[in-house]
Amino acid sequence: MKKFYLQIRLLFCLILISGIFATANAQFMFSAGATVGGGFIKSNSPSVGVFTTSVFIETNTVLFSEVFPRLSFIFAKDFNAIIPNVEKPYFPWIQGITFKGVTTQYFDGRYFLEEGVGLLALNDRTFSDTDNWNYGVVLSINGGFDLRGFNLDGFKLGAGAEYGITFTNALPQYSSIHAFVLYTF
Numbered sequence: 031m032k033k034f035y036l037q038i039r040l041l042f043c044l045i046l047i048s049g050i051f052a053t054a055n056a057q058f059m060f061s062a063g064a065t066v067g068g069g070f071i072k073s074n075s076p077s078v079g080v081f082t083t084s085v086f087i088e089t090n091t092v093l094f095s096e097v098f099p100r101l102s103f104i105f106a107k108d109f110n111a112i113i114p115n116v117e118k119p120y121f122p123w124i125q126g127i128t129f130k131g132v133t134t135q136y137f138d139g140r141y142f143l144e145e146g147v148g149l150l151a152l153n154d155r156t157f158s159d160t161d162n163w164n165y166g167v168v169l170s171i172n173g174g175f176d177l178r179g180f181n182l183d184g185f186k187l188g189a190g191a192e193y194g195i196t197f198t199n200a201l202p203q204y205s206s207i208h209a210f211v212l213y214t215f
Contacts, residue, residue, distance in 0.1 A: 059182060060215045061088045061098075065190070067208025071106050071124050073156040073200045078122050080106040082206040084192075088132065097131040100146060104128060104194075106204050119158075124204055126152035128168045128194065140177070142186070146170040150194045154202040166196030166203075178214060186212040 065084040070077040086102030107123035110116045130148025137143070150168040154160055174188015188210055195203040 059090050061212050062086070062215075063088075063186075063210060063212035065192075065206070065208040065210040067206050068109070069106065069192075069204060069206035069208075071122060071156065071202065071204045073154050073160070073202040075122070075156050078156070079109045080123070080204070081109055081112060082106040082204070082208060084206075084208070094131070097133050100128075100130050100132045100148075102128045102130075104192075104204075104206075106206065122156040124152055124154055124156070124202060126150060126194070130168055130170065132170075136176070140175055142174060142176050142188075144172045144190075146172075150196060152194060152196050152202055152204070154196075154200055156200075156202065160200070162199050164196035164198045164200070164202055166194065166198070168192065168194040172210060174210070182214055184214060186214070 063086050065082070067082050069080055069082050071080050072078070082104065084102050084104045086100050088098045088100040090098055103125070105123070105125045108121040110118055111121040128148055128150050130146040132144055132146040134142050134144040146169070148168050150166045152164045152166065154162055154164055170190060170192040172188050172190030174186060176186050178184035178186065190208060190210060192206045192208070
């Protein structure tokens with residue numbers, strides 16, 4: 031567990047340092063957003079239908095002009111957990127942290143497509159006696175409508191998909207189809 035917190039601190043410091051260097055750039059941007067949707071999780075078990083949520087932050091860096099680092103927290107839990115009057119002793123769930131590079135292409139004005147690839151740390155809780163951290167990769171694609179103005183402050187709205195797979199322990203994985211919102215400060 032201490033190893034995980036050390037990794038979180040390292041990622042947080044990396045984001046802060048890249049943000050400090052980005053302030054030297056005249057077009058410094060900081061964004062925060064969230065996703066909500068549905069999908070599947072799987073470990074040493076059959077796939078389980080889940081609701082998914084995610085919150086994330088991103089900023090620009092001087093290291094890459096077209097790739098934005100995005101740090102996000104993901105959570106997915108069995109759909110039955112939100113249905114009233116379900117008396118089940120345990121609902122499978124996962125939570126995790128992703129750090130990915132995201133790039134965006136614009137089409138005809140305000141329509142966009144963004145792709146991301148990065149690293150994943152996933153806490154597998156698919157069984158009541160399972161609590162282990164697994165590491166792997168995450169891939170995502172989002173499309174939508176950019177409502178930001180000339181100074182790039184404002185909202186981006188859209189929908190997308192994300193897939194995360196790990197390569198350690200029980201090999202947990204998740205997939206999500208979601209709606210998302212992002213606000214640039």
